Amino acid sequence: MKILQALFFPPEQPGGVSSMVPPIAERFRNLGFEVELFSLPKRIRNKGQDEIVFETFDWKQFAGNAMVDKYIQTYKDYLWWVKLRLSSQNFDLIHSHHPIAALAMKQVFEDTPILMTVHSSYEKELILNGKIAEGGPEHLFLTAIYRELEHQMDQLLTVSNTFAQYMGTFLEQPERIEVIPNGYDERRFKPIAHENETTQLVSVCRLVPAKGLDILLKACAELRRRNCNFVLHLIGDGPSREELEQLSQQLGIYDDTIFYGYMLHPEEMIPFFDVFVLPSRAESFGSVFAEAALCMLALVGTDVGGISEQIQDGVNGRLVPADHPIALADALETVISDPHYRYELARAGWNKAVSTYSLNRVIGQLKRIYSSYGNVPVEE
Known part of the structure; x- marks a missing residue:
């Protein structure tokens, strides 16, 4: 054929x-x-x-x-x-x-x-x-x-x-x-056992308004006010990059945020992080969530489109409403403050990704x- x-x-x-x-x-x-x-x-x-x-x-x-x-x-x-x-x-x-x-x-x-x-x-x-x-x-x-x-x-x-x-x-x-x-071919994604003293958050996407990264930066500013320790890694490029960098400076979290720009094979780096977060305003599927799950990261996303079909809140990740920085900060705080809970979410997410995707x-x-x-x- x-x-x-x-x-x-x-x-x-x-x-x-x-x-x-x-x-x-x-x-x-x-x-x-x-x-x-x-x-x-x-x-x-x-x-x-x-x-x-x-x-x-x-x-x-x-x-x-x-x-x-x-x-x-x-x-x-x-x-x-x-x-x-x-x-x-x-x-x-x-x-x-x-x-x-x-x-x-x-x-x-x-x-x-x-x-x-x-x-x-x-x-x-x-x-x-x-x-x-x-x-x-x-x-x-x-x-x-x-x-x-x-x-x-x-x-x-x-x-x-x-x-x-x-x-x-x-x-x-x-x-x-x-x-x-x-x-996805799970052989491409290789979870790595690691111990990060400070929780490493990562997002991989094109830097455009639809991905809700402005909401993520505002949530991270709220985490900083709550004295939660984290580093935010943003992998990707796009027309919103300069605006997002300026926003991170205005919110006082520029030193806690790393803008990488475009990366050819982010899956080689993702397993070293702890939490994948992307507060999209719309997603037909949200492939990066399945890929992050196969890297054994805890998932935090918005209750929109295909993301809500991948994540069951509190079971294999956390779901929050779109455009809600406080709710996002609350969800992130739960996975930052409790490493065991974070691991259980990541393990459940990996199991679902392997069996379903x-x-x-x-x-x-x-x-x-x-x-x-x-x-x-x-x-x-």
């Missing part, structure tokens, strides 16, 4: 979907499948000229909007690249991991079954990061894409029940969505779906 995994970003792009799909492809190759990866190189800009037509709505009502126009041009570029590189090939199945990739593939491979995994909500991220207005033309355009995907794709998948419910509000048949949570589980679920569209290789 020949399968194409269609990404948006190149597979060498660290983090997110682009880092999760290659291990899946490798596992399927080991099972006898023929698997190729495909993505749009970053250097390709303004090459596509084809007319874009959606079957469920007229995108031209939003034309002239900079974000919409850029989205459509990227769609044209992806379509141009697909025609240039793949039009002479045949596949038994295409599994796409980005809406643009999925829709472009369907134009070229009309008779090939195409699955689409929706990994995140681009419109939510843009709203939370102050890039677009809720209910504005960009928001309406991006949410209309869900209905187009439902119309064009043979199967829609997503990564959490919460996100399936959100996406379903834009679909005619939301019951057709199948949920397959992300999976294993790569083997994902392979099994995908193999079942793939087999419904063609003959799968016989295992020896």
Whole structure:
């Protein structure tokens, strides 16, 4: 069975979907499948000229909007690249991991079954990061894409029940969505026994408003007022970095906070910390929580999206409301002040991550779906 995994970003792009799909492809190759990866190189800009037509709505009502126009041009570029590189090939199945990739593939491979995994909500991220207005033309355009995907794709998948419910509000048949949570090769994550005299907090994310790091800094300032000892490590970069550094200075915790910037393989460093904390304002799944759990860190997150499906408060981590620095400070204080409690949370989190978010589980679920569209290789 020949399968194409269609990404948006190149597979060498660290983090997110682009880092999760290659291990899946490798596992399927080991099972006898023929698997190729495909993505749009970053250097390709303004090459596509084809007319874009959606079957469920007229995108031209939003034309002239900079974000919409850029989205459509990227769609044209992806379509141009697909025609240039793949039009002479045949596949038994295409599994796409980005809406643009999925829709472009369907134009070229009309008779090939195409699955689409929706990994995140681009419109939510843009709203939370102050890039677009809720209910504005960009928001309406991006949410209309869900209905187009439902119309064009043979199967829609997503990564959490919460996100399936959100996406379903834009679909005619939301019951057709199948949920397959992300999976990870636990061999990549190696917990390390260590004793830190001062509790080491860590967060790994892009530095944007949607991740709620302003709330984390305010919570840490509250911890400092309570005489809780900690060091906060922020791994990642983004447009909010300068603002966050200034906020940490204003709050008097700059000396307690380390800004690392971008790091290629943070999982090599994470096991040396004690607590993973990320007060996101929205997450479709929250992959970094599963990864931190596999590194045996105690988890502290917000009760939003896929985070609330990963963490059961007080059992394998702590959950707090979004945008609530005092509640976050309270939760952090409980894990800072009681190392035994922190260890029990970390152990429970590791157990759940290994059993629920294993790569083997994902392979099994995908193999079942793939087999419904063609003959799968016989295992020896």
